[in-house]
Amino acid sequence: EHLHGNPKLKLHYGDLTDSSNLNRILEKVAPDEIYNLAAQSHVQVSFEVPEYTAEADAVGTLRLLDAIKDTGVKARFYQASTSELYGKVQEVPQTEKTPFYPRSPYAVAKLYAFWMVVNYRESYGLHASNGILFNHESPRRGENFVTRKITLGVAKIRAGLQEHITMGNIDARRDWGFAGDYVRMMWMMLQQPQPDDYVVATGEMHSVREFIEKSFALTGVDIAWEGKDENETGIDKSTGKVVVKIDPKFYRPAEVEQLLGNPAKAKEKLNWEPEVKFEQLVEMMVRADCEKFGVPL
Template sequence: MGKSALITGVTGQDGSYLAELLLGKGYTVHGLVRRSSSFNTERIDHIYQGPQEANRSFVLHHADLSDGVALVNLLRDLRPDEVYNLGAQSHVRVSFDAPLYTGDVTGLGSMRLLEAVRASGVETRIYQASSSEMFGATPPPQNEQTPFHPRSPYGCAKVYGYWATVNYREAYDMFAVNGILFNHESPRRGETFVTRKITRAVARIKAGLQDRLYLGNLDAVRDWGYAPEYVDAMWRMLQRDQPDDYVVATGEAATVRQFVETAFAHVDLDWAEYVRYDPKYERPSEVDALIGDASKAEELLGWKPSVRVDELARIMVDADRKQVEDQLAGVTVRIDR
């Protein structure tokens, strides 16, 4: 009999790619969806509304990381072999505007899930989505031994979730791991995140639908990878004999300006003619440079990235151009890749 997994945040970028990966490995996948007035399943509709056989292996459940009792009951009912906690308010700039909400969902939500696993008595393996934003102001390169110095409410909440995971692993002998993932992007990235904002604007400007792109700090340095490769690292962490924490990154540094230049050049446009600075997109406290050292993941997990930042930018631009073309032609658009 195949394994089963529960994914919180299944409707997000990482959740959708992880669901595809696990289904391809023969898992039964259970996804957690928040109850709301709108049913935002765009990234997983091709699975959820796909062939009947796939539907039987992919089941959505209404629950929320704010409801610990519902989490206990769900875990007791499903008894999953693996749990992936990808649910969060994950936008760093938004976390300054909604710090309490971010702390509750992103920080305390991870504690509620860990406690639900403990209280339910279910034997399972738990993945906690930690973040490079926990390092914040600590100079790069950053690895598993680098001290944390978060520079946003989101980073603070992720530090809380990280140490909660370590604590439950040590206190209750739970198989709980932290994946400290550096920036990872794709055509399924939310449109308010800077990489997707850039590539979507490139596609729209090329099509004559937009005149300008307004951005904040172009000098911020990030380590950008490709999301489908990063969810494979998540899975590998839960297949080890012993639980541990791992940095997942490319080790390649790039500025926001470099990403902009590559994206515009891919469609033969001069970025300087279209990009303008807007201070409202600056963070109250900036993270200058995040560059990961994933040598531990390479050695112990056998994981290594293949898509680097320039190729990533081109993949995303091509997907957004296709989406714009389909929209102009009146075609129903699917978020692909």
């Protein structure tokens, strides 16, 4: 919203399900760089709308690549790929050469897009690169994603607006980084003479449970866990109140238990290094949401 008044920002109406629209925009703008961040990007939602997810995330990427080829624009292309490609992980940590095993309609759609980027790069000489980004977060993260759901819930509990947060699998482990660091890496990829594919990650893995504990700790709440599986609850030690509940409706049909990236190639070839650590990321998000509700840390 804060960018809408910036004269350097020009918006064009477009949709990845409309090829003619994409061609028209590329011919009009003739961009130097294209960053394809458009997607139905929620894994859980993709099980509910698999056809739309495929249309936007898979075929939509093909339409965009085809538009670049057909219009002849000399744009460098970045594809937002995902660590969800690894799904049922075949090795830990995951590198650019780790076999893919997608476990959701979202991941399958992104896998199609990944290989179309490689195909168009090799077949037509496009400067097209895949960034296999592991989970990246910030205070701008959508409220239906697990990290923001946690920090927003913690802030609302602190403000007295709700009593608890309801979670799914809190033992799932992820490699979480700061979105700002990862966007910098996207740009760096397109500044290279040759296109390539890169894992973008921190190389550290933390559980959802740990994210919850650290978020509450920032507001002075120490969590004690009681029960097991869907009957497990998180208790505020100082008050005895339940502040975390588990609901199986938030479990994925096919769970991805752990994702851990090895960013060695990005560090070596591009001299990229993530600057924000996990603890700093959690604090950044909790602080922003607490300020939003008038209960600053």
